[in-house]
Amino acid sequence: MSMSIKNFDFTEIQRSFSTVNFSFYISENQSFISCILCEFETAQSLIEQWEAIQNFVSVFHQPQAEAERWNVYLMLLCPETINIRNKYIIQNDTYIARKVVVENESVPVKSSRIIEILNNELLGFDLKIDFDKVTVECNYQSSITDFLVDIPLDASVSARSIREKKIKTLIDYISRKS
Structure with missing residues (x-):
């Protein structure tokens, strides 16, 4: 199983958050994991906007299948380091979706790198024994x-x-x- 990009209409959310890039990914074999990737220009914009984005997502992205509802992720990606306290607050917030903060990634991120990040963070591809x-x-x-x-x-x-x-x-x- 791997993550792949899917078409999703981000017109409304993009209008409200013009400085953030959005893309949508799902797990390939069984589409029970979905992820909305949000690419921020700065750590400050991530901290200021993540809550409003999650509220917007709660209205516009409602998975139909029961398994999908429990496996929605917001991947918040930025080129800077996030203050540890803010990162903790964001990643431990369980409203609407699980959140994963990825720091120190050049924005915009190449699609191959995004797939690698998603596979590692959500599916554990980087775990080896x-x-x-x-x-x-x-x-x-x-x-x-x-x-x-x-x-x-x-x-x-x-x-x-x-x-x-x-x-x-x-x-x-x-x-x-x-």
Whole structure:
């Protein structure tokens, strides 16, 4: 799944917010994630206008499907750094849509870069894990742990015999404790 641009009539909102560029994106395979991208010229204009824009969106963008209603995003993008307090307030506001503030991006943003940002921020494309390097350490010890150490898991006769002996020992141990 990836994000792609969709046609959307921004005539009214563009008239009200002439210094902000708007575009609309949805997730490709299942269109349950929608995002209105707002490109601001400055951090100050973002801070001053984001609430009015969300109010405008609440009137003009009403997703029909139930799943879509819970997956509407406003991506607020600007070329400057946003004051941390303002960024926190914006991103934690849950009215109408989830908000994501993207700072320090040259405006206007190339469409390929926008898709990359959306895929990373909304779909987690930038999250990577190398399972070959993952190790799990368990320091938990119990009296039963010793019975479970080095139990062979293959289907050989000797492995079955070892497992059978371990199970008998474990049953005897539990019977004595009760």
